[in-house]
Structure formats: C-alpha cells, structure tokens
Amino acid sequence: MTPATSVKPYHHGDLRNALVEAGVELAREGGPAAIVLREAARRVGVSPNAAYRHFDSLPALVTAVAQRALTDLAKAMQTEIRRCRPSGDEQADAWRTARAVGKAYVEFALREQGLFQTAFDRRAHAAASDHIEPGAVSPQDVLTERLEALVAAGLLPAADMAAARMLAWSSVHGLALLLLGPLEHLSRRERKAMVEATLDQVGAGLLPGRT
Amino acid sequence: MTPATSVKPYHHGDLRNALVEAGVELAREGGPAAIVLREAARRVGVSPNAAYRHFDSLPALVTAVAQRALTDLAKAMQTEIRRCRPSGDEQADAWRTARAVGKAYVEFALREQGLFQTAFDRRAHAAASDHIEPGAVSPQDVLTERLEALVAAGLLPAADMAAARMLAWSSVHGLALLLLGPLEHLSRRERKAMVEATLDQVGAGLLPGRT
C-alpha cells in the first residue's frame, strides 16, 4: 500500500483530467478568458510545461473544458426532464418536458455563466480535432429527443422538425446570452418573467394553436 | 498651412479615434480577443502607453470598439429597411421590414463575424462607465421601432410588445451565434435556408395567424 501522500510522486498519474478540472474551475470563476495554462498547472501542483504532454496548446485545453461544460449542460437538461412527472396526457407531457428543457438551458446559463460561455467559445469549437468522449451526450441530442417526443405525440408535424429545432435552439440560446450580456442588469424577478414569456412564445411558434 | 505630413508631429491630434479605428480593424480580423493595445498603438504609429491618455485600460478600448460595432450593426439594419420599398399594404410592409431587420442582423453577423462578436463581448459591456456617443442608435432601437410599426398596423397587440421583443431579439441573436459557432460548417445554401425558415417561424410566433 503506497501512502496516499508520500512526498509527491514524479508522475501525477491523471494529469490530463486534473488539468481539465482545474480549467473548469477557472472557467467557472471567470469565463473562457480566465482559462490559463500556467495557473491550471499551478493549481494541480505541476510545472507549466507538463501540460504540453496532454494538450497541444492552450486552445486545446479550452476545448476540453468546453466539452466538459457541454455535457454538464446536457445533464442539467436531462435532470430537469426527470423532475417532470408524467401526468398521463401524452401531449401535455411532451410539451411540458420540452419547455422544461428550455428552462434548464437558460437556468444553467445563469447559474454557471463562466462554464456556459466557455461551452460556446469560439476557440473551443475552433480546435476541433480533439478526441471526443465516447458516451458524451450533447445539448442538441437532448433537444432533438424532446422534439421527437412532440412529433410522437402528434403535436408537431415531422416535416417541421428541422425548422422547429432551429427556432427552439436559437431563441433559447439567444435568450440566455442576452440575459448574460446586454440584459444583465435585470432583477431576478424580471429575468424569470422574460424566460417564461419567451418560452411560451416559442411554444406558440412551434405548435400553432396548442399551448 | 502646415504640410499634411511634415515629419510626424509629437501630438497625434486625434489619437482616441485612430486607436478605436485600429481596434475595429483588429476586431474584424480576429474577434474581440485580437484587440491588443500594443498592436493598435503600433498601427497608429505611437508608443504603447500613449493609449492610456485616452483609455483607462484595454477593456475600455474594447468597449469603445464594441460600441462602434453596435452602431455599425444598427446602420446595417436601417439600410436593409430602406431597401424595402413600400407596397401600399401597411400590414404587409410592416411585416416585411420587420423581417428585413432580422435578416440584416444575421447577415451582418456572418459578414462581420469579428465585429459582431466584439459588439456582444462580455468585457465590452462590463466596463460600462465609458462616455457614450450622443446620436448613437442601437440595434434594440431599430427593433423596437419595427415592432411599433407592427402594432400600428394592427398586427401585434400593444400588450404583447415586451414578449415579442424578447422572442424576436433572442431568436435572431441566437441564430446568428449558432451559425457562427456550432453550425459554422454549414454551407452558404444551408445557412440561407436556416435563416429564412427561422425568420418565418418567428413570424408565426409573433403574429398568430398572419404571415
């Protein structure tokens, strides 16, 4: 049995993950621009250049953090779906869960501003050729799943899927970013109202005649 | 008459503006992160710290560039309105111009990616206490104006203005950012289709029963 903290082994053992986690923490504190290679290495207790054994460059680390953020977002959406307990009415349930997904999206953005911005940072998506997690579920997947439920419930014509996807994703994504940026001065109450109103409005656009 | 280019006067004369313009150029080339104090000063032909006589810090310069970008965007929207020649039918015209504004928004974002991202950069809106241009018109103003036209034409209940504003702004803003980020691989044709479809869908949400 090797003592847990002997004196610090020369090899960290799980540096890549540790760096990503440090990066996540930095992103949570100050957004994508706060992800700094040297600081991440410092927090992990390792020399700056050790990171280059696991990431080609800083953007590569940012990309990894962004992917982590994306799956966190997806998880939050799924959790919110699970909190909606079925009422038996398939149509009502389909719409309620779809709405819940949108709400979870915005709430995650507000709760985890730094992570959310990192998830959609330009540099993150730029250095794309990074190895992707196998079982990673993306926010798009969760949304698509909900739209399919709407189709199955007969609320949405299958032919309108693509357009509906764009409207739903665009409006919720835009809403989140506006609340984080130009509308950041709004009170919690006002924000809440905006979110509810916008989600209803999206519903009106998505499902003509049914809300 | 002082010769236009004697030998370079010690005092630049219009440094603030020159720096902002250099900043705009940098932003156009590489987004908000590419706005670099020293490079801007270099391009203007002045020492790095000269900038500090006009801007408290780098974020202050970014803010100035962002404001310039915002008015550029607003101008593009207004131009697109003007390209819509009235057809006599007030309702049709109101909707057509509203739609044109949305389209101009997205097209500006695609055409001037760097500027657009700078306009909505976090650091830009953070250092807010900068002196604002007097006659500056904002994108929000243009949008509001179009919504009022919709109300005047009897297409939109005045009570729904706030909600409509949020839906329109959110969806168009989100659409633009998605096209620039996660959907950047789309072909020009696909993008176009997305934009048209989403705008129509927004119209459906905004004006129930009328498109």
Added chain:
DNA sequence: AAAGGATGTTGACACTGTGAACTTCAAGTG
C-alpha cells in the same frame, strides 16, 4: 537488467498589460 518511450522539469524567449517618471508642446497668465 537494460533500453526506450512516456511524463515532468528547467531555462529561455517574445509578447502582453500596466505603473512611474520623464519630455514635448500648445495655450493661457503675470
């Protein structure tokens, strides 16, 4: 047991934002 490759470390370089002290110049005051 020795080789070899993966993993960390040190040292160095160019670049950035920013503060302090100095210089130049235009404008107003006695």
Added chain:
DNA sequence: CACTTGAAGTTCACAGTGTCAACATCCTTT
C-alpha cells in the same frame, strides 16, 4: 513677451503569459 502649467507622448521597468528546446525521471517491455 517670457513663463508656468497641464495635456499628450515617450521611455524604462516589471510581472505574467504561451510556447520551444533540452534535460531528468520513471514505468514498461524485452
């Protein structure tokens, strides 16, 4: 008109960053 004074630019300096090259250490495989 000489002379001060304050705005606008400059130089020097420092800490912090990403990244490269060369070196050190350790696990693994033969």
